[in-house]
Amino acid sequence: MNPRLKTVRRCFQASVLLGYPVLAWLNSQGWERLSGNFLSFSILGFPLADPLAAVQVCLGSLALPWKIVLGGGVALGMAFALGPVFCSWACPFGTLSDLAWSLRGIPSSLRKQGWRLKAVLAALACLALALSGLPPMLNHFSLPGWYSRIFQAWFNQQELALPGLLLLAGALGAEALAGRRLWCRYVCPQSLLLQLTHRFSPIGLRVRFDPRRCTCSRGDEQCGRACPLDLNPRMAGKGLEWECNVCGECTQACAKRGRSLTLGFGSGGS
Amino acid sequence: MIPLRPPGAAPGKEFRRLCTQCGQCADACPFRSIVLDAGFDPLESGTPRVEPKRIPCWLCMRCGPACPTGALRPVDKRQAGMGTAFIDRTRCYTYIGSVLCKTCFEKCPLKARAIELEVGLYPVITKECVGCGVCEHVCPAQCIDTRAEGRSPLAALLERIFGA
Numbered sequence: 001m002n003p004r005l006k007t008v009r010r011c012f013q014a015s016v017l018l019g020y021p022v023l024a025w026l027n028s029q030g031w032e033r034l035s036g037n038f039l040s041f042s043i044l045g046f047p048l049a050d051p052l053a054a055v056q057v058c059l060g061s062l063a064l065p066w067k068i069v070l071g072g073g074v075a076l077g078m079a080f081a082l083g084p085v086f087c088s089w090a091c092p093f094g095t096l097s098d099l100a101w102s103l104r105g106i107p108s109s110l111r112k113q114g115w116r117l118k119a120v121l122a123a124l125a126c127l128a129l130a131l132s133g134l135p136p137m138l139n140h141f142s143l144p145g146w147y148s149r150i151f152q153a154w155f156n157q158q159e160l161a162l163p164g165l166l167l168l169a170g171a172l173g174a175e176a177l178a179g180r181r182l183w184c185r186y187v188c189p190q191s192l193l194l195q196l197t198h199r200f201s202p203i204g205l206r207v208r209f210d211p212r213r214c215t216c217s218r219g220d221e222q223c224g225r226a227c228p229l230d231l232n233p234r235m236a237g238k239g240l241e242w243e244c245n246v247c248g249e250c251t252q253a254c255a256k257r258g259r260s261l262t263l264g265f266g267s268g269g270s
Numbered sequence: 271m272i273p274l275r276p277p278g279a280a281p282g283k284e285f286r287r288l289c290t291q292c293g294q295c296a297d298a299c300p301f302r303s304i305v306l307d308a309g310f311d312p313l314e315s316g317t318p319r320v321e322p323k324r325i326p327c328w329l330c331m332r333c334g335p336a337c338p339t340g341a342l343r344p345v346d347k348r349q350a351g352m353g354t355a356f357i358d359r360t361r362c363y364t365y366i367g368s369v370l371c372k373t374c375f376e377k378c379p380l381k382a383r384a385i386e387l388e389v390g391l392y393p394v395i396t397k398e399c400v401g402c403g404v405c406e407h408v409c410p411a412q413c414i415d416t417r418a419e420g421r422s423p424l425a426a427l428l429e430r431i432f433g434a
Contacts, residue, residue: 133283133286133287134286134287134313135286135287135289135313135317136287136289136290136291137312137313139290139291139316140312140315140316145291149291149293149306149308149316152293152296152297152306153306153308156293156296156297156302156305156306157296157302157305157306157308159305159308160308161308162308162309162310163308163309163310163315164308
């Protein structure tokens with residue numbers, strides 16, 4: 001029963017999330033059988049409303065506009081019978097929030113694949129742009145690029161670079177909900193070339209791991225907790241190099257323990 | 271509409287490929303004539319354009335050398351190739367006979383080359399016009415329109431989609 005309930009609920013949530021933009025578009029085209037928004041809605045003329053919106057209107061106007069009173073009443077009636085199921089079944093923010101939280105539990109194996117997928121997509125995009133003669137549009141994925149463009153646009157022409165502001169806010173918001181460095185790991189195409197160069201550098205600065213000196217017990221890995229990219233620093237030398245950006249946090253954490261993680265130049269080898 | 275690019279811009283498709291949206295041309299422009307697109311169109315976003323009604327280009331040609339990719343090239347101002355001005359003769363004061371005005375002729379950075387006075391009176395845009403937009407900016411009748419070189423709206427649309 002339970003898993004099936006969850007499936008039905010997810011389907012319902014998804015249809016609300018994806019359906020509303022369609023509905024808004026239909027309304028803009030003149031189709032109005034279902035219309036309004038989540039504050040007050042009309043289904044074939046039958047009202048549905050956010051009860052709090054209804055209370056505000058009634059208190060503010062000292063009147064009882066029947067449509068919004070009835071709509072709010074229906075919503076409250078549903079809550080009376082079923083509980084606040086709006087929140088779990090319909091609220092589009094709840095759906096997005098669920099989605100963001102579900103990203104938190106991504107196991108590290110999947111995360112690695114996510115990074116690989118990004119690398120392949122970026123390479124394909126680069127090739128496609130070159131072949132089609134389109135502008136260097138991967139630049140629009142550069143958050144440092146947008147950060148600087150925002151100030152150029154503001155001080156040179158008193159204009160808000162809205163796309164950049166939205167992108168920065170969105171990326172930061174997603175990270176606040178779903179964990180650190182989401183953009184860096186799964187979207188940022190700019191880092192790929194830097195990582196590629198580092199990977200094949202015989203002299204580059206790297207994190208080195210000496211398993212003989214490691215003193216942390218399982219589940220007590222201070223180094224992993226310190227890593228901003230959620231990597232496992234004890235994989236150093238075994239496929240960690242690609243993504244590690246050598247911030248050195250793990251070596252600092254390890255310095256209080258067994259000092260098995262150190263920074264050093266060259267391809268290492270103990 | 272194809273925007274008016276800064277002077278010395280590579281032709282349409284090549285410009286799009288080369289411009290890396292760094293805005294150094296805008297930084298180099300002493301008149302703030304160059305506007306960087308801050309909209310949502312991914313093909314246009316971050317690329318430079320000139321809006322003559324706001325501020326025209328005085329053809330100082332400092333942007334070309336500032337460009338790191340050759341999207342803008344250091345050329346002589348007579349080869350700026352931004353576009354061409356068009357005079358609406360139904361609104362031009364001289365043509366409709368209300369006032370003798372030759373502001374456009376006087377202010378043209380390519381004076382007596384890009385705009386000539388027919389029979390000493392009527393301003394005419396010649397083939398030497400590079401589309402800097404100064405005449406559009408100064409015209410008291412606002413009857414001049416500067417357009418990126420010789421493109422019909424359909425051609426402009428096709429170029430936007432498929433490149434030059």
